[in-house]
Amino acid sequence: MRTHDDQRDEALQKLQQMLEEALDAGADSIELEYVAEGLEVMYVFGSTGSGDVIGDRVLASGIIRLIIDRARLARRSRGVMNWALFGKQYNITVEEYDSFGESAFRLILGKPRQKRT
DSSP, X not given: OOOHHHHHHHHHHHHHHHHHHHHHHTOSEEEEEXXXXXXXXEEEETTEEEEEEEOOHHHHHHHHHHHHHHTTOSSOSEEEEEEEXXXXXXXXXXXXXXXTTEEEEEEEOOXXXXXXX
């Protein structure tokens, strides 16, 4: 049985992997939406996308909780997550929106933050 800490670590690792894959592939954003099979993860490139479904509902729920916490979405529908990817800091804009009565999320990937000199 996974502990709460194990679940959070697993969610953190999976979100890190998703963000790295999206950047590697040149995606503009990631869309997360619940479907019957689990959490659909779509990497968006302009007007097209490619993705997969996370069938582990505990993991999916942990990823969503992590995004909500990191982007401070408790009382608003838009926020920013600061995230380290490939040794650089990114500000990832997160938008929560309604999709057929359920929350869905768009993570907009930007350029890495420039270091101040």
